[in-house]
């Protein structure tokens with residue numbers, strides 16, 4: 139406990155005690171006063187020593203874990219992370235602003251604070267008037283008339299059989315030939331990721347993710363005590379050389395990827411990389427989890443078949459969500475599974491929520507069978523293509539030339555880069571004051587390191603607001619870049635944008 143006697147908490151400060159404790163522990167780790175794999179004091183002991191509530195210590199430890207500084211072992215305690223050194227020295231830490239850290243932490247948990255007039259480039263969820271409410275009301279009524287009370291009983295854990303059948307027909311349309319036996323209905327893709335993490339990962343197992351990647355996946359994998367290995371994503375897919383090195387060294391349980399319109403970058407895998415990825419999975423005997431959350435929103439002429447459609451070695455676990463192009467509140471998605479993991483996944487799903495709502499499954503089954511689905515997708519494509527066009531033009535017109543970005547071929551987001559050495563966390567805080575929000579890149583890395591990248595989504599913004607918001611964003615960036623140049627003192631490491 140010797141180093142911990144130096145901790146000083148001040149109850150008269152506005153800063154919450156758990157933030158004060160977090161910052162002081164973080165500093166000890168960064169300064170090397172706490173060594174990799176060293177155990178932090180038990181919660182009760184530290185709370186007694188510091189004369190604070192044990193919840194304060196729990197919250198500080200949680201925050202350290204979320205930022206990758208520590209890891210916990212169930213029943214044993216909390217330990218300093220062993221791969222921190224490299225991560226910490228990639229960038230100088232951003233200047234410490236505890237309340238703002240709290241804000242980024244919330245964002246990491248998928249929440250963002252907005253006011254009624256905020257232009258929200260952060261959310262990638264469709265606006266409610268786009269939901270096919272009338273059509274869904276009709277199928278719901280039909281199910282209620284047809285099935286009565288059966289629609290409200292427990293559904294089988296694997297999912298309503300007729301829905302699994304109609305999903306096989308839907309999959310055929312995307313080049314995937316499967317039977318209802320391999321389909322597992324889930325309550326949203328997030329549950330799918332969580333259920334797969336439960337079924338496939340034990341404490342200390344390794345897995346590979348693209349870097350950057352979807353925050354919700356990082357959180358689910360981390361909750362299993364797994365070691366997350368990041369491999370950079372490039373414009374045509376994951377970096378295969380780095381991937382192969384990691385496969386050799388870590389023997390991961392699986393590789394989690396989004397081959398179409400990757401979240402957050404919007405990048406799509408080339409056919410060559412898709413095939414190479416499948417080959418590597420076979421060679422190193424690992425699974426691929428393909429998260430297909432958006433491939434219907436393709437604005438190009440290129441056909442973007444899912445990886446699962448060319449999965450000749452049966453290595454791909456396919457997750458299909460309907461949230462972004464249908465209605466996220468339905469909490470409905472499905473998995474296509476290789477046979478060897480059917481039982482483990484079914485058991486994990488059962489312990490999660492027994493089954494996905496039977497009423498929703500039955501209504502969605504009718505919705506698919508009646509072909510209303512196709513009509514709705516065409517409608518969403520039309521709306522979003524328009525917003526995409528407005529956003530592309532606004533970026534062209536209002537973004538300073540120093541900003542680098544990629545024009546995606548579909549999806550709902552753009553991935554932009556500030557010049558080297560700038561912080562998108564800083565930019566976020568400046569824009570938020572002007573009622574424009576987006577997601578800073580730090581949220582999409584397992585280490586939450588500050589980053590010059592940021593994601594803009596046009597899912598929840600109307601065309602006229604897109605132009606206004608991008609103009610504000612462009613002006614703010616211009617202003618910040620000017621200040622940044624003024625304040626530069628010839629250093630060549632990370633500097634704050636302001």
Ligand SMILES: Cc1ncc(COP(=O)(O)O)c(C=O)c1O
Pocket residue numbers: 262325326327328329352354396401429431459460461466470471
């Ligand atoms: C890549 C990705 N996967 C999964 C999800 C979760 O989707 P669902 O609403 O189906 O749980 C999201 C949500 O944003 C996502 O972006």
